[in-house]
Amino acid sequence: MIKNFIISGSGGQGILSIGTILTNIFMLGNKFVTYCPCYGAEMRGGAVHCEVNMSDDELYTLQNEKADFVIALNQTSFDKFISKVKEGGTIIVNSSMAKIEKTRNDIKYIFAPFTQEAIKLGNIKIANSIALGVLSKILGNLTMENVKKAYEKILKDKKELIQKNIDAYLFGYNYIQEKEQIQCQ
Amino acid sequence: MDEKVLLKGNIAIAKAALNCGCSCYFGYPITPQTDIGEYLSLEMQKKNLAYVCAESEIGAINMALGAASSGEKVMTSSSSCAVALMQEALSYASSDELPIVLVNVMRAGPGQGYIYPSQGDYNQATIGGGNGDYKTIVLSPSSVQECIDLTYKSFYLAQKYKNPTILLVDGLLGQMAEPAIITKNPYPDIDNSSWILDGAKNRPSRNIHSLEPDQNKLNQHILKLYQKYQQIEKNEPVWEEYLCEDADIILTAFGTMARSIKAVCNHFRKTRIKMGVFRPVTLYPFPYKRLRELSVKARYFIDIEMNMGQMLKDIRLGVLSNAQISFIGKPVGDWLRKEEIISAVNNIIKEQYASI
Numbered sequence: 001m002i003k004n005f006i007i008s009g010s011g012g013q014g015i016l017s018i019g020t021i022l023t024n025i026f027m028l029g030n031k032f033v034t035y036c037p038c039y040g041a042e043m044r045g046g047a048v049h050c051e052v053n054m055s056d057d058e059l060y061t062l063q064n065e066k067a068d069f070v071i072a073l074n075q076t077s078f079d080k081f082i083s084k085v086k087e088g089g090t091i092i093v094n095s096s097m098a099k100i101e102k103t104r105n106d107i108k109y110i111f112a113p114f115t116q117e118a119i120k121l122g123n124i125k126i127a128n129s130i131a132l133g134v135l136s137k138i139l140g141n142l143t144m145e146n147v148k149k150a151y152e153k154i155l156k157d158k159k160e161l162i163q164k165n166i167d168a169y170l171f172g173y174n175y176i177q178e179k180e181q182i183q184c185q
Numbered sequence: 186m187d188e189k190v191l192l193k194g195n196i197a198i199a200k201a202a203l204n205c206g207c208s209c210y211f212g213y214p215i216t217p218q219t220d221i222g223e224y225l226s227l228e229m230q231k232k233n234l235a236y237v238c239a240e241s242e243i244g245a246i247n248m249a250l251g252a253a254s255s256g257e258k259v260m261t262s263s264s265s266c267a268v269a270l271m272q273e274a275l276s277y278a279s280s281d282e283l284p285i286v287l288v289n290v291m292r293a294g295p296g297q298g299y300i301y302p303s304q305g306d307y308n309q310a311t312i313g314g315g316n317g318d319y320k321t322i323v324l325s326p327s328s329v330q331e332c333i334d335l336t337y338k339s340f341y342l343a344q345k346y347k348n349p350t351i352l353l354v355d356g357l358l359g360q361m362a363e364p365a366i367i368t369k370n371p372y373p374d375i376d377n378s379s380w381i382l383d384g385a386k387n388r389p390s391r392n393i394h395s396l397e398p399d400q401n402k403l404n405q406h407i408l409k410l411y412q413k414y415q416q417i418e419k420n421e422p423v424w425e426e427y428l429c430e431d432a433d434i435i436l437t438a439f440g441t442m443a444r445s446i447k448a449v450c451n452h453f454r455k456t457r458i459k460m461g462v463f464r465p466v467t468l469y470p471f472p473y474k475r476l477r478e479l480s481v482k483a484r485y486f487i488d489i490e491m492n493m494g495q496m497l498k499d500i501r502l503g504v505l506s507n508a509q510i511s512f513i514g515k516p517v518g519d520w521l522r523k524e525e526i527i528s529a530v531n532n533i534i535k536e537q538y539a540s541i
Contacts, residue, residue, distance in 0.1 A: 020191070020362070027191050027364045035191070035362040058328075062445045065522040 002060045003139075008049035008081050009073030009094070014128035017154065018071075019050035022132065024150035025142055026054045034062055047076055069138070071131050073114065074098060092134055094127065110134065112175060118168065126168035133172020189364040194332045194354060195220035197365055198288055201336035202260050203228055205370035207286075209235040209252040209259045211245040213267065216300045217356045218290035221262045242267040246274040246287070253283040254393045256381030258340060262288035264356075265306050266297055269314060275349050276315025279410070280395035282380075284343035286336075287321075288352045290359035293517040302356030303517050304440055307495035310353045311469045318407050320414050322350040322421070323468040325439045326358065329365040335466070341372035346417055347380070353468060355440045355491070357520060422472040425464040426479075428454065432461030435483045436530070437476075437500050438490060439465055445523045446489055452527055458534070468496070476503030486510045487533060491521060511537060 005022065009015045016037050023035040037050045053062060066086040072078040075098040078091075082103065085091050090108040093100075096115035112134060118127035136142045148166060155162045192200070199221045202210070210229060212222040222238065229236040235252070239245035245261050253259045263271065268289045278285050289310060293303040310323045322342050324335045335352060343350040382391060397403040427447050429435060434453075438446045443464035453460040463479060465472050480486070486508055488497045494512045504510055513529045515521050 023362060024191055027189060033363060036357065037360060058444075060448050062441065062448075062523075065524040 002053075002055040002057075003069070004067040004086075005052040005054075005069045005071070005135075006049055006067040006081050006084055007052065007071045008047070008077030009071075009128075010076070011046045011048045013048075013073045014125060015048045015073065016050055018128045018132045019052055021147075021150045021154050022052050022135075024153060025136075025146045026052070028146040028149055029143065031056065032058045032060075047080070049077060049081070069135060071135060072098060073127065073131065090138060092131060092138075094131065096127075110138075110176065114172075117171070117175070121168060121171065123164060123168075126165055129165040129168035130172035130175065133169040133174075134176050135172075136169070137173045137176045187366050187368075189366055191362050192329050192365050192367075193220060193360065193362045194326075194329050194358040195290065195360070196224050197329045197332040197367075198262070198336050198352065198354070198359075199224040199228070200367055201333040201370075202286070202340070203232070203234075204367070205258070205337050205340045205372070206374070207234075207258045207260045207340065209237075209249070209257045211237045211239050211248040211252070211259070211261050212263065213239050213242045213245050215242075215264045215267045215292075217292055217302070217359050218262050218264050218288065218354075220359070221288060221290075242270040243274070246271040246278075246285070249285045249287075250274055250278050250281065250283055253278070253285045254281065254382050256377050256383055258344075259284075260286040260288065260340075262290065264290050265292045265294050265303075265309070268306065268309065272309075272314035273316075275313060275321060276317055276319055277395050278349040279315070279319035279321060280317065280406070281393050282347040282410075283349065283393070284340075284347050284377075285349045286339045286343050286352065287349060288336075288354060290354045290356055292356050298517070300356070301517050302360075302491070302520060304355055304442065304491040305495070305516070306353065307439070307468065307490070307492060310351045311471070311499070319410065320348075320417075320469055322346065322348055322417060322470075323353050324350065325353045325466060325468050327425075327439075327441050327443050327464065327466075329358070329361070329363045331466075332358065333365060333368060337368075337370045337372055340370075341375075342417075342421065344375040344377065346413055348413065348417070353440070355442070358441045361441075418470040421467055422470045422474070423466040424472040424475055425462075425466060426475075427462040427464075429461035429463055429479055429483070431459055432479075432483050433459045434485045434487060434534075435461045435463050435479060437463045437465075437486060437488045437496070439468060439496055442489055442491060442521065445521070446526065448523055449526050449530060452523075453530070465496075465499075468499075471499045471503070473499070473503040476500065477505065477507070480504040480507035484508050485537075487513060487530060489513045489521070489526060491515060491517075509537065 026033040073094040078098040094114040095111040096113040114127040293301040339350045
């Protein structure tokens with residue numbers, strides 16, 4: 001099995017954080033995985049994306065042209081990476097910060113207002129974890145134990161944020177069940 | 186110890202350097218290798234080792250020369266355009282026979298270029314930009330695990346041959362994270378008590394210098410260096426082969442590029458084209474001998490690099506006229522993707538090798 005992911009948004013949205021968390025989850029599941037952060041001179045406010053490539057075979061973890069899954073947390077990254085979704089792939093879009101617009105009919109779109117939901121949950125910074133939860137629901141094979149371990153590892157210096165993020169992740173995980181029909185029409 | 190951890194290439198190099206006893210680090214920040222210095226600045230302070238953020242790259246490598254001559258295990262790291270500044274000191278270190286380890290995490294050039302990943306420093310590392318007859322050992326990792334293993338090896342070879350050693354890392358690999366095992370340093374320590382400058386108590390004084398006004402002595406010195414280089418070329422070439430035994434077409438690449446090329450190779454194997462991959466791990470000494478053996482059997486070689494064909498010259502020297510050689514390359518920016526390579530290889534097969 002080979003799965004490629006692009007996670008994108010603007011600096012400060014926690015793009016690289018959920019990238020490393022996803023990578024750690026795969027590593028804990030004994031997969032071969034690489035994580036490539038891509039950012040230029042800009043950090044906060046600039047465009048950021050990272051690629052996570054997972055496979056059962058070491059050879060296939062690098063430099064794939066297109067992704068099976070793209071998460072786009074703002075309009076710029078939605079525009080930029082829509083062409084990078086593989087045929088039959090899925091793009092998960094933050095509709096709080098991007099227009100709901102479908103330009104391709106060979107891929108699956110999932111729109112959800114991650115930023116608004118995060119504000120409702122009390123912390124705008126956890127929008128990224130909600131998006132990760134949605135992604136993992138579609139993937140379907142991540143164990144909650146590894147997810148917890150990964151969060152604990154990445155946020156070991158900010159312990160108070162671990163539970164908040166895991167809650168947000170679970171919120172995202174369950175979100176799609178409830179709202180899928182509305183969002184995916 | 187043998188638990189897998191998620192590591193960036195840069196951090197893996199820094200950790201490995203500490204594990205094998207690096208006692209002095211001198212450096213100056215430059216993307217994409219700054220993580221090495223950042224990590225070491227914290228860790229070396231804790232262990233009471235010498236970390237100096239130098240005033241420039243020229244300062245950093247000259248400090249490294251000084252510390253190496255007093256017997257310390259020394260490392261410096263930098264990137265392309267700043268490694269260019271270090272070339273003079275590399276020539277001096279080669280003449281002085283100082284074991285320094287230089288990590289070059291490549292970015293795009295020439296000139297200032299930018300921080301995009303590239304493999305453009307093959308010539309800079311293997312041929313060198315310093316003056317005179319000298320050579321530096323060059324190792325090229327292709328995974329984060331190899332960043333660890335080859336850092337150990339760099340220190341070992343530098344000490345063993347008293348020669349500067351360059352760890353040539355793709356910018357992509359320095360920044361990329363993947364699971365790796367932090368192994369123990371497998372190499373023995375080399376006794377350096379016969380030449381280091383540690384104070385001439387109870388022994389005659391020594392000095393290390395490259396100035397030699399006596400023509401005969403200078404000749405002798407260069408001949409001695411060349412005997413050493415011959416030993417290195419005989420003993421140390423390391424390479425990796427993948428499905429080369431029965432291959433008609435052999436793809437060649439170094440560093441991370443070799444990994445996606447194995448996937449390309451598998452793709453063509455499925456279409457019954459006998460393809461293999463040859464990757465030099467040591468870029469100097471280059472494994473010419475093995476390449477020549479392979480070229481007797483294989484009919485075509487396709488060299489693939491993230492530059493405009495720098496290793497191509499060494500492939501030609503290895504293959505000679507035994508087989509045809511083609512090149513696929515891209516200078517900078519977006520990494521060559523698997524799909525791009527497959528279609529480029531397909532084109533070459535269609536145009537040139539219609540008989541296969």
